[in-house]
Amino acid sequence: MCAWGFKFEQYLTASSTDSVPNPDMQYNNCEAFYTVVKSQVGSHTLVYCGEVDAVPVNPDGSKGDHYVEFKTTSYSSLQRGSFKRFKLLKWWTQSVLAGVPEIVCGIRDDAGIVSKLQTYKTQDIPRIAGDIPGPWKPNVCFNFLDQLLTFIKSNVTEDNPRLVHLLEFSGRDATCTRLSLDSEYAFLHRWYTH
Structure with missing residues (x-):
């Protein structure tokens, strides 16, 4: 099951704008594309690297101007509140902090076969998750992170x-x-x- 997400990425990505995906290649889960990001959370400036899956190709064949994240989920998980409460929170957190504006999700069966693609705009995920009881809120997440970083800064003082x-x-x-x-x-x- 762990390999399904990697194979899904191989079906959707190519190594350059003038090539095509090659899902027959053996996947290497140690290969990844990282971006270095600078962001602001409250009074804290963060510089960190985050793994991203692809840069889309525009209809004219040129490279796009943003990153895309790929995820998979099962049909059955879409029906549960835990999808919106936990999985969308995880996806949103990863993408919003790295500046990734869209997530392409492969909806799969229990055998790992993807039969439908669903695109989520990162900025829309809190609204999508908001129709469940006890939803998470972006401002609460950012406030928690701000408080955590303040706590760490006040306790970790030696470099x-x-x-x-x-x-x-x-x-x-x-x-x-x-x-x-x-x-x-x-x-x-x-x-x-x-």
């Missing part, structure tokens, strides 16, 4: 690649513990940071 801060959440409370240098949670090898 040291060997130092790890462990963030833990319990209900509405968050704690930030400064771990010893080279703790078990360290993920950057010493050879990388020297």
Whole structure:
């Protein structure tokens, strides 16, 4: 099942504007296209990289001016409130922060066969999700992220690649513990940071 999304991307993408998709190629889930993005959340400036799936080709054959994200979902998940409550929230969050204006979704059966494409405009997703009880709201998501970043900035004050801060959440409370240098949670090898 994990490979279905990668194969879906192969059916919809080509390596250049003058070539065609080749779904017979063996997929490599380590290949990806990343973009570096700068965005503003409250008083915080973020610079990060995000994976994007494609740049569309215009009808005249020229490269488009924006990114597109590809997703798949089953027919049965479209019928559940959890699709709008959780999956659309995840898609929206990933796309809005990376500046991706549209998501092309392959609607598939339980065997992984896509039979319909549905395009979602990122800016419309909160409205689409809003007709369920207890929907998520973009302003609540951004406010949470702003508060989280403020909390992290106030607790992580030393710039040291060997130092790890462990963030833990319990209900509405968050704690930030400064771990010893080279703790078990360290993920950057010493050879990388020297």
